[in-house]
Amino acid sequence: MRILAVDDDPIFLELLTRMLFNYGETDVVVAGSGAEALGAIKSAANRFDLFLFDILMPEMDGIELVRKVRGMPGNESTPIMMITTATQRDYVDKAFRVGASDYLTKPFDALEFHARIGMMKRLNAENSKRRELLAVIGKSQTPAPTVPFDEPMTASSVDGMLDYSVLCGYISALGRIERLGVSVMAVSVENMASIYARSTQKTLTGAVGTIATVLRDSMRPRLAMISYVGNGDFVCVIKYRTQFDQDELLTSINLEQSGLRDEFISKRLPMPVYRLGHQISMGIFTNRDIAHVVASAIASARRGGSEQPAKLRMSA
Amino acid sequence: MTPKSANEALATSADVSMAPVRALFASRFESEILAFESLRQEIGQSQSAAALRELALRIHKIAGVAGTLGYTEIGASAMRLEKSITELAEREPGEVLARIDSRLDTFLDLLEAELD
Numbered sequence: 315m316r317i318l319a320v321d322d323d324p325i326f327l328e329l330l331t332r333m334l335f336n337y338g339e340t341d342v343v344v345a346g347s348g349a350e351a352l353g354a355i356k357s358a359a360n361r362f363d364l365f366l367f368d369i370l371m372p373e374m375d376g377i378e379l380v381r382k383v384r385g386m387p388g389n390e391s392t393p394i395m396m397i398t399t400a401t402q403r404d405y406v407d408k409a410f411r412v413g414a415s416d417y418l419t420k421p422f423d424a425l426e427f428h429a430r431i432g433m434m435k436r437l438n439a440e441n442s443k444r445r446e447l448l449a450v451i452g453k454s455q456t457p458a459p460t461v462p463f464d465e466p467m468t469a470s471s472v473d474g475m476l477d478y479s480v481l482c483g484y485i486s487a488l489g490r491i492e493r494l495g496v497s498v499m500a501v502s503v504e505n506m507a508s509i510y511a512r513s514t515q516k517t518l519t520g521a522v523g524t525i526a527t528v529l530r531d532s533m534r535p536r537l538a539m540i541s542y543v544g545n546g547d548f549v550c551v552i553k554y555r556t557q558f559d560q561d562e563l564l565t566s567i568n569l570e571q572s573g574l575r576d577e578f579i580s581k582r583l584p585m586p587v588y589r590l591g592h593q594i595s596m597g598i599f600t601n602r603d604i605a606h607v608v609a610s611a612i613a614s615a616r617r618g619g620s621e622q623p624a625k626l627r628m629s630a
Numbered sequence: 631m632t633p634k635s636a637n638e639a640l641a642t643s644a645d646v647s648m649a650p651v652r653a654l655f656a657s658r659f660e661s662e663i664l665a666f667e668s669l670r671q672e673i674g675q676s677q678s679a680a681a682l683r684e685l686a687l688r689i690h691k692i693a694g695v696a697g698t699l700g701y702t703e704i705g706a707s708a709m710r711l712e713k714s715i716t717e718l719a720e721r722e723p724g725e726v727l728a729r730i731d732s733r734l735d736t737f738l739d740l741l742e743a744e745l746d
Contacts, residue, residue, distance in 0.1 A: 323691045325654055325691075326694060326695050328651050329648065329695060329698060332648060333648075336647060370687070370690055372687070397694075399693055420695070422697075422698045
């Protein structure tokens, strides 16, 4: 992988470079500031496959750097790993909202470092495949969406929207106490199959982004993150455990969406119809249960929240 | 290989290549102690918010690197200090200093112990 590491501390950059080298990553470019990093990205002959940004830097901090990099063509989906200390939890949330993919906490644990870099490598490989596929489809001008109906996708331009695998990574990286303060809710778009059938990849990405924006704006300020899982299902991470009033929330969503009627009509897409699931508190659970929580949230949304949520017992 | 032993193996292989970085890091301790003492004096005398920010940034940098390079106690002490400063962010610089002063002393003692 071609990696760009950014930190204002030369000793930390040296340490990071050597750790990456130990795991076989030898193509590492370093920058001592956000401005230097942007220059390196602009002048790079080949795109970077992974960015490692320190959060706390003078002048341009890591969050501003993520925002700027995400706005640079060709870097919309390049994995960005934030480097932080345990006291910077708020900064991490902000970084995720502007497009970061994951984070690593200092001091580094050798095994965790290895695993997380490996995960970024896999994310990068998936992105590359997607880009190649899109290039092929673009040439043949095939109108159908390239992402299968039941697979996750994201619209990187939407603030707070994350790739589903990144969202799962975020949840699993939360501390036990932090998990107690968040809950998961799914929203199912009943007529997504119909939207999908009438879409090209571009209009589908646009529709998914618009729906995510509508949901995000309706749940503000409590929504932390949102992902599209596929099959018309969106998963929302809510910051507080207090339950939304389902009727009020559905009304807010429909109000938010009413201003977008022309956008859907101009693309010949039907207006999305929503089903809300119950909020499921995360509680203290192990990483293997995250998929179970998300699956329960989605099942509840597909039922339209008509049944009482099952009280989940999270086993160690 | 158990996770623990895998981690140990990775750490051991890393130790060799990290030795020069560790030496470079340790070579800064003396100048860091002097800088911290000077900043402490400046905050005490002129309530300088800029000096407190500088102090916090220096602690942050040490907190990030020390643990990874095997200076576990220094890293943990720096992290405790960083946490205290973050929690006291709304207070006046002089008050922050008064509250962290004994922790800062412990931290500087740990740095000093590595000078020999």
